[in-house]
Amino acid sequence: xxxxxxxxxxxxxxxxxxxxxxxxxxxxxxxxxxFHPGEASFTFRxxxxxxxxxxxxxxxxxxxxxxxxxxMLPNVPGFPLAWLALARMGAVMVPxxxxxxxxxxxxxxxxxxxxxLVTDLxxxxxxxxxxxxxxxxxxxxxxxxxxxxxxxxxxxLAAGASTAFPGAGVSRDTLLNIQYTSGTTxxxxxxxxxxxxxxxxxxxxxxxxxxDDVFLSVTPFYYMDPQWELIMCLAxxxxxxxxxxxxxxxxxxxxxxxxVSVSWATMAPWTFKQPESPKDREHRLRFVFVGGMPPGMHRxxxxxxxxxxxxxYGMTEIGIGMYVPLEDDHMSxxxxxGKPPSIREARIVxxxxxxxxxxxxxxxxIRGPGxxxxxxxxxxxxxEAFEGDWFRTGDxxxxxxxxxFYIVGRKKDMIRRSGDNISASEVxxxxxxxxxxxxxxxxxxxxxxxxxxxxxxxxxxxxxxxESVPPESIAAFCAERIADFKVPRYIAxxxxxxxTPSDKVKKHLLEKEGDDPAAGCHDRLSPR
Numbered sequence: 001x002x003x004x005x006x007x008x009x010x011x012x013x014x015x016x017x018x019x020x021x022x023x024x025x026x027x028x029x030x031x032x033x034x035f036h037p038g039e040a041s042f043t044f045r046x047x048x049x050x051x052x053x054x055x056x057x058x059x060x061x062x063x064x065x066x067x068x069x070x071x072m073l074p075n076v077p078g079f080p081l082a083w084l085a086l087a088r089m090g091a092v093m094v095p096x097x098x099x100x101x102x103x104x105x106x107x108x109x110x111x112x113x114x115x116x117l118v119t120d121l122x123x124x125x126x127x128x129x130x131x132x133x134x135x136x137x138x139x140x141x142x143x144x145x146x147x148x149x150x151x152x153x154x155x156x157l158a159a160g161a162s163t164a165f166p167g168a169g170v171s172r173d174t175l176l177n178i179q180y181t182s183g184t185t186x187x188x189x190x191x192x193x194x195x196x197x198x199x200x201x202x203x204x205x206x207x208x209x210x211x212d213d214v215f216l217s218v219t220p221f222y223y224m225d226p227q228w229e230l231i232m233c234l235a236x237x238x239x240x241x242x243x244x245x246x247x248x249x250x251x252x253x254x255x256x257x258x259x260v261s262v263s264w265a266t267m268a269p270w271t272f273k274q275p276e277s278p279k280d281r282e283h284r285l286r287f288v289f290v291g292g293m294p295p296g297m298h299r300x301x302x303x304x305x306x307x308x309x310x311x312x313y314g315m316t317e318i319g320i321g322m323y324v325p326l327e328d329d330h331m332s333x334x335x336x337x338g339k340p341p342s343i344r345e346a347r348i349v350x351x352x353x354x355x356x357x358x359x360x361x362x363x364x365x366i367r368g369p370g371x372x373x374x375x376x377x378x379x380x381x382x383x384e385a386f387e388g389d390w391f392r393t394g395d396x397x398x399x400x401x402x403x404x405f406y407i408v409g410r411k412k413d414m415i416r417r418s419g420d421n422i423s424a425s426e427v428x429x430x431x432x433x434x435x436x437x438x439x440x441x442x443x444x445x446x447x448x449x450x451x452x453x454x455x456x457x458x459x460x461x462x463x464x465x466x467e468s469v470p471p472e473s474i475a476a477f478c479a480e481r482i483a484d485f486k487v488p489r490y491i492a493x494x495x496x497x498x499x500t501p502s503d504k505v506k507k508h509l510l511e512k513e514g515d516d517p518a519a520g521c522h523d524r525l526s527p528r
Contacts, residue, residue, distance in 0.1 A: 014196055015174065016087040016088075016195050016198055023237070029044075030043060033230070034239060034242070035076070035077060044237075049163040054084075056162050063139070067115050069115065070096050070114040072097075072098060073143060073221070075242050093178075094180075097483055101482055104188075105126065109134040110133070114136065114137055115136055170195065174195050181316040181421060189375040191372040194373060199231065214260045216262075216264075217243065224316055248271045251265065259284050260285060264291075265309065268290045292311075293309065302332060310323060311323070312338065321344060322337050324336060324338035336400075338405065346364060348362040349363055363392060364397040366391050367389050420486075422485065422486050428442050436461050437474070453490065455517055456490065457493075471491040472524070474488075474491055490522065498510070
């Protein structure tokens, strides 16, 4: 069984490509990666060899160390293969959310300096109006389940490629990802993540895994979680199931079908609300990770499904921040996100910069090895994000006398909807680009199912009315420009917005407007 010291020994060479080679040597014909739906799977050896083939193909097409390659794919084999191939080459992946629309795509492609795009045929039409506006992009490749004449497909090209790839001088400090996360002042910011970032995060997680574990990954690979989860499985010698579709009603079915022993349960509250079944306890789960589970539901979830559920806290910039250890059963339902792991230090500071005492609320600061290197092409915002070597999370926390941490709220102008971070400023930017909207303010409102929903207050230009600019048209305008999860659910009309003397919107007043977020406004999911 590979635990503690054995896992740390596996990190003696700190880049992802070397870890893959070591895993192929150690675990050979054991299955490391399975896909759902479909029957595709890879052993450790097959994954290593196929990643080398893809790296040879990409290098043969002129992509070299340091080049930035955008990848927009669903959870198909081509996504992890592209990432591992780029890791082996010393190149950089720029993951693109498959829900991105024209404004998102144009911004990220140009901001990231991407020179190539890897995508799937059904997604290609979304780039038609964007590609002419991305002058640095010189290559478009397919890597999904579909092919088309005249468009090179990496899988087909790799069929005859060599399984040996020459070294590219990759080290732990080599940049591997520019991972975009919603910013507070406009469009997303690209977090620069090195090989050391992924190795630190994945190897730390591997210490709680066992070789016969089957880990169910339930989020898209363009998010950070499946990437470190794959590193974790490579180090621990266990199997990862990558599901393309995930639903609250289908979660336990996937757990039983693949004999899953560990998983994130990102939709645990919705899974709990499904009708009870005699099969609820028919599984091999050792534990699940959850995030933001209502404290009153936590114990009931564990008892119904017969599995410990442990809260955790992290973000793209820091990876893991803290978690509730498996042995801390007494913290279930407490609302705590636990304590920092050994690779992280945490402190809470008050507005005046002094350290917060137990029970006091302040901003959480985190430091430790293997965090992000800064925001790509944004030195000013990078400098503002740090206080010395401490990263300012922008989240408000308190700590109890036993050292457990609790999320209180956010300082940053962010909305957290069903696990997606949404920049209020970005949505406001799109709204005010509408020719008939004079100004806008976007705020979070509580939602039982999604945690928070997006509510937009709009002030129309002179001469415009709700009839001339109906809410449906505003939502459609946004949907053409930004990902669907960012489109406001609630749209309210105002003749003016509450302002401070310095002409900033008093959003706290808007957030306090009644208990029903749909009252007096349009709800696009349930029009009233």
